[in-house]
Amino acid sequence: MSTPTARRRPASAPRRRPSGRGGPARRTPSRRTVLRRRLVAVLVLLVVTAVVCAVWFTPLLGVREVEVRGTGKLTADEVRTAAAVEQGSPLVRLDTDGIAARVRELPRVAGVRVERALPGTVRLTVDERTPVAVLNLPDGAHLVDATGKDYAVQPLPPEGLPELKAEPGGRASAVRVLTGLPEELRREVLVVSATTDADVKLTLTAGREVRWGSSADTPRKAAVVQVLMTRDGTVFDVSSPELPTVS
Template sequence: MVLRRRAVALLSVLSVVGLVVAVWFTPLLGVRRVDVAGTVELTADQVRAAAAVEPGSPLVRLDVDGIAERVRGLSRVAAVRVERSLPGTVLLTVDERTPVAVVNAGDGAHLVDATGRDYATVAQPPAGLPELKAEGKGRPAAVAVLVALPEPLRREVLAVSATSGADVRLTLTAGREVRWGSPDDTPRKAAVVEVLMTRDGSVFDVSSPELPTVS
């Protein structure tokens, strides 16, 4: 009886050890496929190539942080989520960067996202994107103002410019200009300029929202 219990216990231990070895060190539960979701401009193959997940790699031992870091190395990728699904699937869900402005240059149109990052160059800019004319400290200020604008006003912006963090200017349709100043108090400035633009004028200055002017 004692020998039987010992034999059963030994078999149980060996079974557990065998299972652990199979899961951790063999292709039994290894990667068989890598699925990609969320891509727009990128292709699934580009994401898979960047992820560099070896077929047959034990699923439970995958370095998901390393995979995510490699995929984020693609300039169009803002974020990525790596998920493992038994028996052998890895799912990569990608969030691509969204352009908010374009910088026109000799080599094409440079797309800029909400963080101010120049992440891609295309031959023709997407329709409806304002031109960004700002460098150095002016660029983050200009982008910060642009992304915080109410949508109706943002649709009228043809260009946003700045030479520093405190002199952002918006070029609007119909030859109008808004002198915005710094990104501070953007919601308040937006409310003020909405009222100002009901008056005749071409230059609307809300850099000091307490003392706005129209000329």
């Protein structure tokens, strides 16, 4: 009998020497590589520092133009003069709150928005006051806005505005009543008067008068007086809207 041929075992893969603490061997960066990395880091730092210095301390991104929007009676130059923005000032260092405060000192300005626009523009958007009544005084027609502020004087009163005849203690209440009226009723007001904040009166077209009282409940009083005015009479009292009268 023939004996079975012995099977050959496959050659085993060469064993790797363990390195360090059981992990693969790590190559230590060469001195040249370390120096190159350090040089790159230093260059990046220098570039960042140069950019920051250029932006913060040089006219590179400085103010080149002051753009003014929203003016009506005011001119753009009047707003620029009040803003006092120095040409070439670094844009990122501008005191926008200070600029806005200086522009708001103009009597006609109710509000202003200050914006930066790269590369070198400061944009000022102005909200001018709108007159709702006029005070006729010896030096001219004083325009009064919805806050009761007397902000401008001109030789003649503008058309379509009611006259305000109010003592200082009643002016704010009189203006609140006037601005709280429905448009169709406000167009009929010729004069709004008050000596205190509780005795506002409206003189209307066709010789009619409305005794309003205080500015409290103005929407309700407006609704009541519009119903009363459908009746015959010249004096309409809604100072107490629960008990209105016509005479």
